[in-house]
Amino acid sequence: MNEAAALLPPSVGWLLLALFSALWIGLGVYWGRRNKSFEDHALAGRNIGLALGSATAAATWITSNTTMLAPQFALELGVWGMLAYTTASFGLFLFAPMAGRIRKLMPTGYTSGDFFRLRYGRTAWAIYMVFTLFYSLTWLVSMAMAGGILLNALSGIPYAWGMTVILGVCVAYTMRGGLAAVIGTDFIQSLIIIVGVVIVGFAVLSHVSVEQIHENLEATRPALLNVLFPAAIMAIFNNLLFGLGEVFHNNVWWSRAFAFRDGVGGKAFALGGLIWFPIPVAAGFIALASGALNVAVPAADMVGPLVVAHVLGEFGAIAIFIVVFCSLASSLDSLLAATSDLLTEDIYRKLLRPDATPDKLKNMAQYVTLALGLFTWAVCLPRIGTLASVLFFAGPLVGAMIWPIVTGLYWRSANATGAVGGMLLGAGVGLVCYFAIGWYVATLMATAVSMVWVLACTHLSKSRFDWAQLSETA
């Protein structure tokens, strides 16, 4: 990105950044005062209602990836690119019944790590922790980097400053307010994102009709309209499974399953999926308009902001800036909170200090959040571009965890041999495929191999798990 291409003057960028930072931190401090113990801090008192629950499920899943990558996918892979992206909402739809089951089996559970430890024992738990921490940390790093890069491209704010501010703000309000602050801000952020996407979408359509877009694509980029575009359809299920694995395994989603009030979980995740579902098309189609509007796109990942700024000028650039900032914050905060809870509960409380008081645990969780923020900041500062691509290695890892989790929740015959072997074999084969064939088969192969292994082990196993072992008393 060259500096001249910034869409907003830095002063406007800083002003917007300051306004929203103050808002989020203020809300974090305000909501944080409700939290007395670790349970309040990590799980918001286990009493989240339907409105906040649905909004947080959707908002957390709307990352900068959704609002920025959807246009990029549309430009590279066409209509299929957008449609395929909407399937990521299946992760939320399918997690809905699982969330109810998790709440029922583990009424006092805290984290997904608790599940692995109680269900499959220490070995499976250790592998799970390595996989999920790898995934969570690379995701944190890639989002903080994306934040710095996007703020720089949109407003010319230097990369290091933009990244520092966005990360610092999220750390500050997550530390102070815990999950309550994360979920409360998620509600506001999801409304802002939805309104922003709708306004921008209709504004673009008032400048160029769908017929014009279609005509231009047919003339200059016909493959984008091709129903059988190989590059677009071969990755559909790979990406779908990546999404499923992300939602099923990560403590971001499990902590919400524990935090939602009894009976809310299933509905909230299903509604969250419905809210999320149209976003990739609504945010992505503007990229297809770039040709008809005669917008030159120097790099595929900037197509969204460029088209919007071309059509709407400074107002559009401000709208995009706010939408991007909200989508980044709504995911960064969730990941910070969930990962810090995982480390606090699974490592500190269960391994090191079983007798820690609730108050002490809450303090510990806050320090872990701060430490995670500092770690992410230190890794992001040099801006090593290839770092973000490490996230793709996580595909096989999360894919290999799908079957152990699903069968572990529903089948008494699922066992540790199946889970450990499924995760290791699946991830191994997936990574080999990643290098030998390509990224677009890695998650698919990992999930398929792990499925075969897990099914074979459960079929041969005589053990029957006693569900009561999952509801350990805190």
Added chain:
Amino acid sequence: MSFSAEFLSTIIYGSLIWCALTGLGLAALLIRDMKNGDIW
């Protein structure tokens, strides 16, 4: 075989209207929760 202009406009307008409706729905849901006093 190509996606038609009608298909394209259906998914684009459909998704934008869907987004607008879910936005309103969320706001309505929050007001309902607030009235019952059980936001959280």
Added chain:
Amino acid sequence: MLSWQADGPVLLQIADAPDLSAPKLLYEGQAKSYFLSGLANGDYYLRLKGVGGTISAPLHVSVVHQSLTRALLLVAIGALVTLAIVVTILWGARDE
């Protein structure tokens, strides 16, 4: 991804014949680079036209997409795995 050096606005044209006998206009304006995507299989020729009428030498681009058979095979495996996951979750716990 194309980039070029120019002093003024340019026209970017594309055609499927080496002599660019029937060019289509891709872009017209001040930009210095352009992300090209979505072409069907085949050979393409691109050229730039400056304001003063200067014309660049054509650039040859060959587009070969992934095999459709392999793509459909991957879709089939993926559909099977996904379906199995959906069925397992919806079937739920039946042996309690």
